[in-house]
Amino acid sequence: MMITYEWCGDFDNAALNALHAEGFDHPLEQTDWRARLLRHSLGWVCAWHGDHLTGFVNVAWDGGDHAFVLDTVVARRSRSEGVGSALVKAAAEGARAAGCEWLHVDFEEHLRSFYFDACGFRATDAGLIAL
Template identity: 70%
Template structure:
């Protein structure tokens, strides 16, 4: 199984919407990911096997030193094979190349081992305000 990873790779909205729905367990939506990422993101990473999108992560930023991992998604059949880890590592390289000093992520408790152990993030104090 050869999977390729591409920083700011081409993708179509329909496949990312399907992948998001599968990854976050909700019905498919009609989000314009192309417009969203091109307007608000430093970059994104596409993971493909034989041309098929099997993973995606968005990297938002503040226009300066801070980048933010959002919406890490891996197709169900590819989970547990390191695809998510490589998506995040490729995102980190892209943010580092763009001269970001920090890569932030927030996540649900059950993903601690993934982000801390597999991806190398460190725990920090942070705040969250529901709007």
């Protein structure tokens, strides 16, 4: 079955919580993703395998030219099939269509080749303060 991608797709909070818990290896939470995204995001992309949510990425923004990739996650059964890079590509297209000029991403070292090689990001200087 083909994977489909949907900008600002309709999703069930329970399905996104389950995907997030699986993808980031943490206990199942009861986050109200819909309220969070509507309050803080430019948009998001849902990846669907039939009617099953198999991938997700959030696109936050500064209200102007800068968008930020957050929470990129793909279900285990759909990994290594290009779903993650397709999610990020759709996120970039959505941000571009909204008038953004830059798409930022922060990531852990083990994801470096994914974001640089598979998604086309380039290295920049950045700073971080752990709070």
